[in-house]
Amino acid sequence: MTLVGEWAPLSDARYELGEGARASDGGFVFVDLLAGALIADDGSMLHNLDVPLGAVAPRTDGGWIAAAGNGIAFLDRSGGEIEWVADLLVDALVPMRMNDGVADPHGRFWAGAMPYGDHPGTGFLVRVDVDGSIRRVLDGLTIPNGPAFSADGSVMYLAESSAGLITRYDVADNGHLLAPTVFAEVGDASPDGMTVDADGYLWSALWGGHRLHRYAPDGGLEEIVPVPAAQPTSIALASGRILVTTATTGLDAPGPWDGATLVASTTVAGVPTAMFGG
Template identity: 40%
Template sequence: MSSAGTSSTGWQEWTPGRYRLAEGARWVDGRLVFVDLLDGDLYSCPGDRPGEARREASLGLPLGAVAPVRGRPGEWIAAAGTGMALLAGGTGDSPPGPLPAPTRRRATEPGGVWSAAIRAGRGTVEQGAVPPSGGRDPVARGADPGGATEPARGRVRWLARPEGGAATAMRMNDAVCDPAGRFWATSMDTGAARAAGSLWRLDPDGAVVRVLTGLTVPNGPAFSPDGRTLYLADSARGLVAAYPVEPDSGALGPGRRFAAVTGADGRPDGMAVDDDGCLWVALWGGGRVRRYAPDGRVLDEPAVPTAHPSSVAFGGGLMFVTTARHRLERPDALAGAVLARPSGVSARPAAAWADGRDRGKESGTTPW
């Protein structure tokens, strides 16, 4: 590192904290939000200058990613534990930076392979709706396979736990909203059992649909600016697939192999799509972020000064990358840091979930 926390590759430490598994970088209302996945913490930090990250909420169970809720600032739709929940920040008295990890059963990851259906370019599409569980269930009762052992900070309202009744211990992983306001969340076995994971869709009316099965460590997902293409990675197999999306219903067409990442290049992890329709993929284990044209050509591959970049986002003339200490026997000085560098690339802010369940939503309040 050179002076002022800037590396020779142009990356700057955006927060002083080091996180076990920082993921889910999103640009929201002029700031960066991200999660420390295994510790279940949601953070935000300024978008215009480096500084301390504020811990917005702490669930005490795995928190894969969040998206804003349309028209309700400070509220989030979260992929957490075995399902989806509405999350509001705590009282603001939480100290910045990572907390000591609580004692809990830890989720593990990569292993397994991409499903045969996706390899063949078909995908497994199901339209079986799952009834939402709803209610104001406390997060930390120890009943969730994510393994909570301490109470949540912030308010949580569970909407559905579609993986709660699975035969093996499951957890949610990555998630994102599409431009139409639907929330897409992935799930995986906590031991990364082959083909145990799924892609779920939470519609604005609260219906939960299992869209894809046969995934192992699903990451991404990411949408083209017009919402007509979904990109989804399976890190275990090293593949990124692309699916056509029917804009009105959210139904997926047949998938196709978009890109493969193997060997020393690492594995595809978090992704983002820029305003030119190009896909950016964080290469876990490869120490790089790769930009693909819509036709799959590699256009750029900036190096990241640590081995495990985990997600990527754009905002305020910057490219942000989260990184991880997880699975590194000897973490380097920047492992687990949130990094930023100037960028001429722009992308839309994170899309919001269009909650259409409550008649009182126009008031900007939630019936907690």
Template identity: 40%
Template sequence: MTAELAVAVREQAALGEGPTWGAAARRLIWVDILGSRVHTYTPETGRRTVMATEQHVGAAKPRADGGLVVNLRDGVGSYAPDGSFTWLLRDPVPGRRGNDAAVAPDGSLWAGTMRYDEAPGGGNLVRIAPDGTTREMLPSVAVSNGIGWSPDGSLLYYVDSPTRRIDVCPADAELATHRRPFATIEPGAGYPDGLTVDADGCVWVALWDGAQLRRYTPDGTLDRVVPLPVHRPTACAFGGPDLRDLYISTARTGRPRPHPLSGSLLVLRNAGRGLPGVPFGSPEVVDRFG
């Protein structure tokens, strides 16, 4: 079947980010970071919801027992199904906010930060275990972004956007000392932002200021480029009941005359086959970093 690009949700998000498929509710979750909003979209019915957060929100992911875990300006928090809020990690740093985050195969949350001015070394990457234990996995990054795992969970992919690289590391090794370049984005093609890994082990990445998605095979070979009408795609994730549609978040911020679809949620139908997601705090996890 041929992939087809369409508009899933027409929106004017300042900084749309972090699409995530919530399998239990059969809906797509994404955020507008600067708008302090968590959006949901149910493809089968077209139903949408919008929830305001009190701080800028870099990512929102499903919890195993319902609700959401969110990467906010001052740390990581959790919304219960009844809407009540609890901090899991409160670590306010002036001039810094939460950015991209992802749930690992073991149910832990890996959450990144960055400075608003994108200063080198101003951000980090932390891991929050299902029991709430927190560990810094990577200090001194600039713009912590895409995070993903290979289908068998043995490899971790990571993006610090200004490096123009997607890095890879054995999932059970120290990221700070064992990561190596997996793919490098050439100057003028944009910056790697959010990523996802498909069922074939290929890495899809959105290129900020590049107006495209790219797919790299497991050996790092670029094998597919998808041009987009918007200049600033931010992240991508497979969704839908069969995980074959690739959803793409986009941004309007920083563009003097953004494309009319900038800030909308796009979808590349029949793009491939995604991996089932893991909600934060899955009860069957074993903590390998304890």
């Protein structure tokens, strides 16, 4: 069975580091991470920050929560106001930035921080609770990506891109992470952005792999979906479409669709995008 139709670029735009694909308001949003831009799938610029923008999640009271620059920020819907909530890297011993982030079905926001350059183990994962409190929940990471959650929020998947690993965690009602197990290993590429579909299967973009993986809940690799770009970075599913961001950064000779945001039809349904705040 063919799960994904023919790929096409969303537009002529090419991004150095497209990331953070999310279903939103019947369409999609994504980021040009290093440029600090939040972009809608019609090409409109929703926000343009002066720091890197890793990813956003919608807020129940409007606007977005963002993993950006050195920490967490609130962005309004109009594209103007930015409210910085926390600087998480003020005590960092090496140059770092925020990376991927997502809301879970209980209204919490989870975001990773990663180093610039070769500094293994200096990255970490934080959780922003509904009351605004922030907890550092995992240390010793290098390039955390995702996370992605099951539809009921009881399972979290986190990619450690530098190690080619995806780890599965049980999530307690209070957000504590329990029982980590290796969910999947990739030897020839790096698992990057992820999403869980309506059937409970995990999709992972494979940086350097020209493909997506779709895993069953037990970790079995069920589908390999080729992508006409070397560095797929994130995935979103909605309304019979799949959107995949890609990147040109680090490529000596980018191909015609490297850096493009790609879209195709799909027979797989997504789940509603979780919102921060409940």
